[in-house]
Amino acid sequence: MTELLIEAHGLKRYYERGSETVKALDGVDVSIRAGEMVSILGPSGSGKTTLLNLLSCLDAPTAGTLVVAGRSVAGLSEDELVEVRRGVLGFVFQQFSLLPTLTASENVELPLMFLNRRPDAKRTAEILELVGLSDRPDHLPRELSGGQMQRVAIARALIVDPKILVADEPTGNLDKTTGESIITLFKQLAAEEGLAVLLTTHNTVFGYEANRAITLEDGRIIKEEQPACIPDCARAGEPRG
Amino acid sequence: MGNGLQGGAFVLPRYVALGAKNLRRRPVRTALTVAGVSLAVAVAVALGGFTLGYRGAIDKSIDMLGFQVMIMAKGCPYEAATMMLKGGTGLLYLPADTYDQVKGDPDIESITPIFIGVAQKQGSSIRDDAPSSSFSVISGIDVPSYLGMKPWLTLKKGPGFAGGRWFTQGSKDEVVIGYEAAEYEQRKVGDTYYASITPAGKPDAVMHEFKVVGVLDRTGTQDDGTVFMPIDVAREYFNRPTQLTILGIKLRQFNAFKMREFETRWLKLPEVQVVGLQQVKNTLVNLVATAQTMIAAVAAIAVIVALIGVINTILMSVYERTSEIGIMKALGARRSGVFQLIWLETLMICLAGALLGSLLAVVGAGLVERAIKALADLGVSGSIVRITPGIIGYAVLGAAILGFFGGLYPAWRASSMRPVEAISKGV
Numbered sequence: 001m002t003e004l005l006i007e008a009h010g011l012k013r014y015y016e017r018g019s020e021t022v023k024a025l026d027g028v029d030v031s032i033r034a035g036e037m038v039s040i041l042g043p044s045g046s047g048k049t050t051l052l053n054l055l056s057c058l059d060a061p062t063a064g065t066l067v068v069a070g071r072s073v074a075g076l077s078e079d080e081l082v083e084v085r086r087g088v089l090g091f092v093f094q095q096f097s098l099l100p101t102l103t104a105s106e107n108v109e110l111p112l113m114f115l116n117r118r119p120d121a122k123r124t125a126e127i128l129e130l131v132g133l134s135d136r137p138d139h140l141p142r143e144l145s146g147g148q149m150q151r152v153a154i155a156r157a158l159i160v161d162p163k164i165l166v167a168d169e170p171t172g173n174l175d176k177t178t179g180e181s182i183i184t185l186f187k188q189l190a191a192e193e194g195l196a197v198l199l200t201t202h203n204t205v206f207g208y209e210a211n212r213a214i215t216l217e218d219g220r221i222i223k224e225e226q227p228a229c230i231p232d233c234a235r236a237g238e239p240r241g
Numbered sequence: 242m243g244n245g246l247q248g249g250a251f252v253l254p255r256y257v258a259l260g261a262k263n264l265r266r267r268p269v270r271t272a273l274t275v276a277g278v279s280l281a282v283a284v285a286v287a288l289g290g291f292t293l294g295y296r297g298a299i300d301k302s303i304d305m306l307g308f309q310v311m312i313m314a315k316g317c318p319y320e321a322a323t324m325m326l327k328g329g330t331g332l333l334y335l336p337a338d339t340y341d342q343v344k345g346d347p348d349i350e351s352i353t354p355i356f357i358g359v360a361q362k363q364g365s366s367i368r369d370d371a372p373s374s375s376f377s378v379i380s381g382i383d384v385p386s387y388l389g390m391k392p393w394l395t396l397k398k399g400p401g402f403a404g405g406r407w408f409t410q411g412s413k414d415e416v417v418i419g420y421e422a423a424e425y426e427q428r429k430v431g432d433t434y435y436a437s438i439t440p441a442g443k444p445d446a447v448m449h450e451f452k453v454v455g456v457l458d459r460t461g462t463q464d465d466g467t468v469f470m471p472i473d474v475a476r477e478y479f480n481r482p483t484q485l486t487i488l489g490i491k492l493r494q495f496n497a498f499k500m501r502e503f504e505t506r507w508l509k510l511p512e513v514q515v516v517g518l519q520q521v522k523n524t525l526v527n528l529v530a531t532a533q534t535m536i537a538a539v540a541a542i543a544v545i546v547a548l549i550g551v552i553n554t555i556l557m558s559v560y561e562r563t564s565e566i567g568i569m570k571a572l573g574a575r576r577s578g579v580f581q582l583i584w585l586e587t588l589m590i591c592l593a594g595a596l597l598g599s600l601l602a603v604v605g606a607g608l609v610e611r612a613i614k615a616l617a618d619l620g621v622s623g624s625i626v627r628i629t630p631g632i633i634g635y636a637v638l639g640a641a642i643l644g645f646f647g648g649l650y651p652a653w654r655a656s657s658m659r660p661v662e663a664i665s666k667g668v
Contacts, residue, residue, distance in 0.1 A: 058571055059661045078659060079576060086573040093664065097568040101262035113255045114574040160573065 005164055005196045006032040006055050011064035013050050013219075024050040026219040027064070034163065037190040037197040039207035042216035048200040049168060051216065055198060056089050056166040057081045069163055086115055090157025094169035096149040098141040098156075104128065104148075105137040108155045115160060127155045131185060147178035154185065165189060167199040171206055183209050256578075260586040267558065271590065274554040278594025278640060279601060281543035286602035286628060286636045288536050294610075294627030299525050303518050305462040307390035308353070308489035310500065312343060312507060315514045332357060334484035337476075339510060343488060348503055350493045353390050356381035356472050357486040358479040360436035361446060377422065377436060380467045381475025384410060390489055394464065397456045401429035405455035413474050417455040421465040428453050436468065440480030449478060544639075547594070548647050555587050555651035566655050567663025580656040587648025588641060595640030599633045 013025040025047045032038050032055075040048045053059040054066065057073055060081065066073040069088045073081065098107045108127060109119040128134050131151040141149055150170060157165055167186065171179030183206045190197045190211070201207045208225070215223040264271045314333035340354045358379045384407050388394060396405040397420070408415035416434055418426070428434055432453045439446040451470070459465055476482050492499055504515040559566070566579055574582075610626040 053661050056571075058664075059659075082570065082573065082575050085571070091568070091571045093568065095564070097564065097664075099259075099262075099565065101266055102259075110259075110569075111572040113252055113259070114569065114572055114578050116252050156572070 002036070002194075003034040003163075004031060005034055006030065006066075006068055006198070008055065008061075008066045009064055011051070011054055011066060012062045013047075013054060013059065014062045023219050025054065025061075028216075028219075028221055030055065030214065030221075032164070032196045032198060034196050035190055035194045036212065037187055037199075037210040038212045038214060039210035040198070040200045040214050040216060041202075041204055041207045044202075046216040047219040048216055050219070052166060052168055052198065052200050056091065056164070057084045087160050088163050090160060090162035090165045092150070092153050092157050092165065092167040092170045094172040096141070096146070096153045096173070098149055098152055100141050103138045103140055104133060104144065104152045104155075107141070107152050108159050111156060111160050117160075124155075124159065127158050128152075130158070131155045132181075145178075146174050147181065150174060150178075150182055151185070154182070158189070162195065164196045164198060167197070169200055169202065171201060171203060179203065179206060256582055256585055257589070260582055260589055263558065263562070263582075264586055264589060270554055270557070274550050274590050275594045275597060277547045277550040278591055278643070279598035281540065281547040282595045282598025282636050282640055283601040283605065284536070284540040284543050285639065286599050286632055287606065287626065288533065288540055289632040289635065290602065290606060290626045290628035291536075291610075292533060293629065293632065294625045295529060296526065297627055298625045299522055302462055303521060305391070305393075305460060305464075306489070306518075308351075308491050309495045309518050310490040310492060310503065311516045312339065312488040312490065312513055313486065313516060315512050332359070332486060334481060334486055335488070335513065337483045337485050339513065340485060340488055342510065343490070343507060346503070346506070348492050348494070348499060349490055351386065351389050351491045353386035353489045354383055354472060354485050355387070355487040355489060356475045356479070356481070356484070358438065358475055358481075360438045360468075378463075378467050379436065379438070379475055379479075380469050381472035382469055383472050384408070387489075390491060391464070393460065395458045397423075397458050402456050403430065405430045408454050408469075408471060410471050411473065412471060413477075414449075414451050415454045415470070416451040417457065417469045418453055419457050419465040419467045419469075420459040422468055423453075423456040425466075428456070430454065430456060434468070438478045440478065442480060447478070544643065548643055551587060551590055551644070551647040552650060554590065555583060555648060556654065558586070559583060559651050559655045562655075563658065563663050563666045566658055567660045567666070570658070570660040571664065576656040579658075580652040583652035583655045584645075584648040587651065588644035591640040591644030591647065592637065595637045598640075599628075599636050602636075603628050603633075 008028060008030045011025055011028040011030070012023070015022040015024055028047075028051060030038075030051070040051055042048050050059070054061050055068070057068055057076075058081070060076060060078075061074055064074060068084055071084050073084055076084065099110065102110065105121075105124050105128065108124050112119050125134065125137065128137055131154050133148060133151050133155065136144065136148060139148075141152070144152065150173075154165075154167075154170075165186070170186075171182055174182065186197045186199065187209060189195045197210075199207075199210070204213075207213045211226070213223075213225045214221055215225075312335070314335050316333045337354075340352070343349070344352050358381070359376045360379050361376060388407075396402070396407070396417070398405065405417075407417055418428060418434065423429070426434065430453055434451045434453050435448060436451065437446040437448050457464060473482075476484065492503060500517045504517070507513060507515050569579060569582075606626045606628055610624065
């Protein structure tokens with residue numbers, strides 16, 4: 001049995017908006033193991049990003065229990081959440097979020113600065129090669145395509161050797177072919193590097209490439225599917241989200 | 242997968258490098274902010290250089306007088322002070338017998354009588370209401386006692402100055418002129434020097450023709466701009482045969498006690514004031530103290546404006562990079578890391594401004610000096626703006642303190658951002 005990296009029970013996240021309480025997430029149970037790729041699907045406002053933020057320790061739950069990499073996270077302060085994230089979680093965002101003045105390799109090495117680690121050029125080159133960008137280490141973001149920028153962002157997430165790779169709409173700004181290549185890379189990282197990959201997506205085709213696909217609606221899980229159970233029509237490429 | 246090498250000591254330069262790159266993202270804004278800081282620093286450095294240089298110039302000018310005490314006619318102490326150092330146009334005179342009365346004082350080591358008069362330069366029709374540059378300061382001296390006070394006065398040698406000598410006492414048509422006066426008048430040894438002197442009590446000026454028998458080497462003092470002639474001749478031409486301007490005195494022992502004793506002894510003479518060096522120094526320092534305070538106030542305002550500019554620039558930069566800061570926090574940056582980055586950016590702007598401002602001040606020191614001298618007669622010769630490494634060091638330290646405090650709020654704002662909210666704002 002592989003290592004259980006994320007385990008959440010009764011996870012809730014409520015917001016106060018004026019006198020109204022918004023239940024962004026209302027009692028969710030999730031568990032994710034090493035080497036597993038899990039996608040979170042659902043329409044806009046269903047709570048996908050909220051769940052991702054909670055499971056990746058960017059936000060704290062209003063209620064429920066959450067254990068990430070062996071640490072109980074519920075009730076931790078902002079500063080304590082940073083400590084949980086450091087070196088355990090790697091992040092990939094829809095907007096790529098690269099620093100425009102840094103080259104590809106400098107962007108990749110950026111998180112090491114925050115972890116007080118000295119960059120290792122050899123290691124950076126390995127990671128860039130892993131994501132298929134070994135020939136562009138000195139390119140600035142503006143000199144790269146969207147897909148290449150997202151690969152730099154993935155390399156940046158991997159440089160800290162995380163146990164969990166979190167990706168929020170990683171293919172949202174990419175064309176179909178490039179998006180497929182990114183999803184293929186995620187699958188490869190989960191299968192070969194043993195990473196737990198957690199991603200949100202509007203694209204059910206990409207979502208169903210995961211080992212498990214969790215579908216949310218109104219802050220609750222309405223469906224949890226295994227690849228073998230996914231209907232052919234979804235595989236054929238009709239977005240269902 | 243292997244980790245990056247542990248290397249905390251290598252982190253600071255990386256923060257500095259990242260901060261520098263962030264600042265280059267908005268080059269015009271950064272440059273304008275740096276320019277604001279540099280202007281404030283330049284003013285502060287110039288002011289510091291002026292304070293230091295002016296005091297040094299006063300010390301040098303007074304030391305180069307050669308005497309410690311002067312006896313002169315009662316009058317405004319400011320005028321007395323500047324007259325000592327630069328000559329002057331509002332001259333007051335002592336009875337010549339003051340010299341005979343004072344010279345026997347047992348505390349006096351040496352004494353020299355000086356008569357100062359103002360002559361119109363050749364071809365000048367400007368009289369008392371004209372600027373001092375239209376006049377020549379004529380100093381009537383007794384050469385042996387005067388040189389006894391100022392042994393460093395030497396005659397210029399070389400082409401055009403060969404055979405230079407002091408005039409013979411009593412010679413009515415010989416002058417020795419100071420270095421700057423000779424330069425200005427384009428005179429060499431053997432040349433003719435004309436001076437238009439208005440005798441006291443007479444309505445018209447009389448043109449006198451002199452032979453230049455010697456030109457002095459540069460001293461950096463008021464002597465450089467002076468035309469010397471025998472004291473009796475000067476008194477005759479100015480029609481003040483029984484008057485003196487100054488008695489320069491060197492005491493055997495010079496201290497506050499002796500000075501007070503000497504002063505008390507000779508204040509009994511009517512119409513006389515005894516002026517000590519320290520008194521003159523204080524007077525001259527007081528002359529510019531008000532101006533210095535005003536300039537310091539301007540510098541303080543410039544510093545405050547620069548500080549506001551720096552805070553504004555960094556705050557704008559923080560707001561623009563809200564999403565980026567959120568990403569950094571997601572990637573593992575602690576509050577302290579974000580704080581450090583933003584704070585370093587502020588510090589870099591201030592230090593860049595300090596270095597540029599210091600450079601501006603050094604390069605512009607001459608201009609500043611000319612401007613100050615044009616605005617006010619400071620009563621000293623030589624350089625009055627002296628920018629030392631120490632002053633620049635203080636300026637850099639001051640800018641660092643400016644950056645330290647200026648960066649606190651923007652850095653705190655950035656470090657306090659919650660990553661979830663920061664990231665979502667940028668999307």
